[in-house]
Amino acid sequence: MIKDRGNIKWQGMMLPEHNAEMKKWQENDKKTAKPQLEDYELELIADEIQRAFKSKSTIKLTYWRDGYLDVDYGKVIEINMDNKTIVLDDPFSTIRYKFDEIAAVSLIN
Numbered sequence: 876m877i878k879d880r881g882n883i884k885w886q887g888m889m890l891p892e893h894n895a896e897m898k899k900w901q902e903n904d905k906k907t908a909k910p911q912l913e914d915y916e917l918e919l920i921a922d923e924i925q926r927a928f929k930s931k932s933t934i935k936l937t938y939w940r941d942g943y944l945d946v947d948y949g950k951v952i953e954i955n956m957d958n959k960t961i962v963l964d965d966p967f968s969t970i971r972y973k974f975d976e977i978a979a980v981s982l983i984n
Contacts, residue, residue, distance in 0.1 A: 906942030910978045923980040924961060927951050936963060937979040938972055947972075948983065 912920070927934045928951040936947045949965035959974045 903942075907939075907944055909939050910944075912978070920977055920980045923982060924951055924954065927980070927982055928954055933983040934963075935979075935981045935983055936972065936977065938976045939978050940976060944978060 923934065926932070931950060933948060933950055936949070938945060938947065947963060947965060947970065949963040949970075951961055952964045952969070953962035955961070960971050961974070961977075963970050963972060
C-alpha cells in the first residue's frame, strides 16, 4: 500500500495569492441570496412584531446581513416607522434591525 502525504505535498505549489483567492472564494460560496418575501409574509412578520411588542414577549428574529442569515432572540422595545427599524433588547445588548433585513419572526413565549 502506498503511503504518501496526501494533499500536503501539493500545498507547496500554491502561491500565497492563490491561497488568499481560494479563501475569498470559499467565503463567498457560503453566502446566501437575500430572501424575497411575498406581501402576505411581510404582513405576517409585521403582525408577529406588533403582537410581541404589545405583550412584551420574546421573539426569535431571523435576519439577513452581508450575505448571511443569522438568528437573534430578544424583546421588541421600539418600533420606529420613520426609520423603518425595530429595536430588539437581548440579554447582552440592544440591537437595531431594518425592516428589509428581517427574514422571519416567531414568538417564543
